[in-house]
Amino acid sequence: MKTLAVYNLKGGVGKTATAVNVAYAAAAEGRQTLLCDLDAQGAASYYFRIRPKSVSAKKLVKGSSRVEEAIKATDHENLHLLPASLSFRKLPVVLNDVKHSRRRLRDALAPLAGEYELIVLDTHAGLDLESENVFRAADMVLIPLIPTTLSVNTYGTMLEFFSRHDLDTDRVRAFFSMVDGRRRMHRDTMAELAGSDDRVLETAVPYSAEVEKMGTYREPLLARHRSSRAAAAYLDLWAELRTSLLG
């Protein structure tokens, strides 16, 4: 089992769209995949028409609530979802109260190893104990970046956090999301970062109104508009990730 976390300190960069479509792409290949919606907003759950479930963050962290019991099947073969819970917003607080707080998420996911080939974590924006749990649980941390100066700065902040907390930055991958190829800033930023950082993937996902419409038709872009440019980009993104993640 491999765990892929889709993360960014900033919100609105396409984390959920990435997590949803990458998970869908993996499942469509026949890989048993679990998408964990760790964001209390529950966007991923909403896209799959699954109501948030009331799972106690405290019980989840302390291991007395089994993750398996909360999992639901989506309408797509091989793809299951751990729905968001409003109580997930309390996760950082709860984690602060327990021992070995940094690996609680990893421990909670461990029982699923026999069932899933891939777990995708759709995380909340921010940098806290919950995020650190995600970093330690994940085999790869995928960071969507909108190609702007501010975004690149934030990326640097995240890498520094990794280094300070003895987290292996080789597990980080970044890619450009919501790209507008007509904008020079986007092009320049992409060229500069890609040229200096091996962790940046070749695939760039273009900005697409169809991605925003996922909230209207409530299914992955790859299920609805497979022939769109953004959908093709997500497929390429998964293909690029697949080799380093699954071998």
Next chain:
Amino acid sequence: MARSLIFAFTSNASTDALRRRLAPAFRLRAVGSPTGPVERLYIDTFDWRLFSRGRVLYLEDNTLVLTDGDGRRATEPAPGLDGRLPCFADDLPAGELRSGVASVGRLRALLPASRLSVRRERYAVRDDIDKTIGHLTVERPTDASAPAIARLEPLRGFSREAAAFARAAGPTAQAISAAEHRRRVLAAGGREPGAYTTKVSISLSPQTPAADAARAVMSHFLAVMRENETGLTARTDTEFLHDYRIALRRLRSYVSLAKGSFAPELTRRLKADLKRIAALTGPARDFDVLLLRREEYRALLPPELDAGLDHFFEWVRARTDEAYARLTAFMATEEYARITGEWGGFAAAGKTPAEALGEHGDRPIGSLAPAWISKQLGRVAEGIDAVAGGAPDERMHELRKDGKKLRYLIEILASLYPPKTGARLVKQLKAFQDALGDLNDLSVQEFTLKQDLTEIRGNDPRYVEIAASIGGLLTELRRRRAGLYGAYEAAAARYRSEIGGGAVKKVLRQTVSQGEPV
């Protein structure tokens, strides 16, 4: 994984009627067009071994499917199987399905149990936010008198929604258990699943007159015999004759032990008639048992003796065919029809005719049972004493027969006692019987092989080869028998201390209270 739910449509309600009941909480979205009619053949053994273990085996579209109560399912292509039934588990393609079928027994043939022809509709069940919560398959029999069945397979995590679906379906389609569904589909073939059993369950009251009790016993065992006749004469599998013989043996045993139930002349005629049938079933069963040991014997011998063993079993096969031919010919005679008709009618009559009553015929069975059982307990104890320290094989064989008669008697009269009394006695007796049986079986095998060899001698040019193989077998069987005496002696000692004593006789006098069959 959430368990699937099964529904029976009431009064031939349509799927549209179900749809209306479910709205607005649930919608049915058709998946593809309706298919069929599809023919499905349900398969089980005569004694419902798969059904009794919560499994269903059926053939549809040249594919065999085996399901169990936990939702596990195995499939195997089986083109043309319908035309090859009855068959055995070992005739099925190797794999998980065959293992699942064989685990209930390899000796019983798989038979057609019922046939169904259905049209199939499939739906995705969606909730109020258009999320699929499960998949619904509706099967409508082409025979309109049979109710349509729907099966809901909930998606993972949607068992609560499935329960809500079941409530919403309400009077249009009622939830039934998987066990009830299994029963219904199999019962469509005309036999009640699970009803056939070789377990003895005769309901008697301690106040029942002994003659009436004896007729109830006759009815029970004659019915079992008759139920096995068709399978026996067709030689569908060896167990039809085996069950027939056990029923006959139990009946004969009871008639001989329940002394005074019937008038002497009637008893004599009954015994003679039953013995006539038994005499013809014996050889066929003996040869059946021998044939079943073929692979066991092969494993005991070195390969050089295989050829001789094969010749021997060719001879055995021929004798088996002859024995069955004699038996089935007899079962087609007027004499057999007379025996079964006369005694069946006598057993089923409302009242025992006065002239049929024996000296104890009018006495309550509850007052006679303790003495009968005690007497047989004593016989077995005497037999144990007689064979202690080594005895002729015939004496040990008699002891085994007495032990069986004792067990049959306890089982037949079990309803006269509180529920656990009979079961406890039989359990205590079983340990002794098993040890004796193991020993006696080997002795019988030796005797049979020697007898067969004598018969073959001078009649078969391959005698020398056969004799070498039989000689090897006899050596091995004798060696095994010598190793079992210790276990037998220990079991016999336990019998004396647990069953042979006065405490048991006291228990036997405590039948259930008046007029209260258990």
